[in-house]
Amino acid sequence: MKQAITYELIHECKQTGARRGIIHTPHGDIQTPVFMPVGTQATVKSLSPEELKDVNAQIILANTYHLFLRPGHKLVEKAGGLHKFMNWDRPILTDSGGFQVFSLGQLRKISEEGVEFQSHLDGSKKFLSPEKAIEVENSLGADIIMAFDECCEYPSTYEYTKKSMERTTRWAQRCKKAHKNVENQGLFGIIQGGFYEDLRKKSAEDLIKLDFPGYAIGGISVGEPKEKFLEILDYTTPLMPKNKPRYLMGVGTPDYLIEAVIAGIDMCDCVLPTRVARHGTALTSKGKIVVRNATYEEDFSALDDECDCYACKNYTRAYIHHLIKANEILGIRLLSLHNIKFLTNLMDKVRIEIENDNLGCFKNDFYHKYGYID
RNA sequence: GGGUAGGUGGUCGAGUGGUUAAUGGCACCAGACUGUAAAUCUGGCCGCGAGAGCGUACGAUGGUUCGAAUCCAUCCCUGCCCA
DSSP: OOOSOEEEEEEEOTTTOOEEEEEEETTEEEEESEEEEBOBTTBOTTOOHHHHHHTTOOOEEEEHHHHHHTTOHHHHHHTTOHHHHHTOOSOEEEEOSHHHHHHTGGGEEEOSSOEEEEOTTTOOEEEEOHHHHHHHHHHHTOSEEEOOOOOOOSSOOHHHHHHHHHHHHHHHHHHHHHOOOTTTOEEEEEEOOTTOHHHHHHHHHHHHHTOOSEEEEOSOSSSOOHHHHHHHHHHHGGGSOTTSOEEETTOOSHHHHHHHHHHTOOEEEESHHHHHHHTTEEEETTEEEETTSGGGTTOOSOSOTTOOSHHHHHOOHHHHHHHHHTTOHHHHHHHHHHHHHHHHHHHHHHHHHHHTTOHHHHHHHHHHHHTOOO
């Protein structure tokens, strides 16, 4: 049977082992490694699809939980699917709601059957199971859909993490069984196991037996220190199949992205660029700047003199500072645009450096300039 | 000129004898943000001090009181009404 999602490995960086590849999807190819902006409610907050294309977004995320609650997956299906509904003709990935099991901690109850949520919108009770999540994801029609998992908080005990991981594996099995649209949508499994090496290993092994077209690492960047993050990344990534896309969920600071790619990751997503944008911060080649702060009041330079985005080509820090202070939407939009472009530009460079077998040197230069102490 | 309501920290505005350096909102100054309950949240916001604390402060001056932003007197200023 034709697979919706396939991965083509083009090159491995001789310096770092990072992978340069292509993910083939029903809505076109994705050059990897790739950064994926998040558009939870079928929109990357404040930006239009045209603008997302301008900042080289190759693929975006949407969320099962949110769209299930509103406007409802049946409505999106009636609209002709997510692509048509939101006017985005490039690939889409839908998260399963597994992250909401974590982020809505106080509003849900987990059982073997699934998760009962108290809707954050109106308090009403909603239920998501592996089968229901897949039903919703099938209706939404994204190219890549994620298995319904539990993202554990940090720290969690070994016992709890083990139980949760094993349940996530059983759920993955149920997801696979429930998935009806295999030719158009690729279902990815999510490796859990928290911060325990043997659990990660077990999770990966069991999920690989289920033969998903791609695999993700979940349950990372939930508040752990960076050393922990690197540790898990380093022992989990090699467990993932080489001939399939490897997705690290929820990672978006420049250093984490680079570390992930070096570890062998192909895809990352994060709300960070758009969220910090709305809060008045720009990511730049010389580190992040809080443009909301008074120091930028009379700074008539661009956000980042190395950036070619619309905001940097046309506006000054002083102007964007003013817009943010004045609560004007344009400030948020310009920063969102810039921050996404900053990360997609970073990944563009990363792909080139992999091809040139030079990612290690690039990392050092980048860190030095950005102000990371490595 | 007569009457009336008022003058509180950057601002609007609570407080009407003590636990009040003085509630709130806004403004301002920072910090956080990683599969989005987030254009959100947290902290600071009279001066000096690391801190304990000290010093100033509720239009002005004087007074009553153990104690006043709060009571009294006079003065200054502002809004509104009448002439």
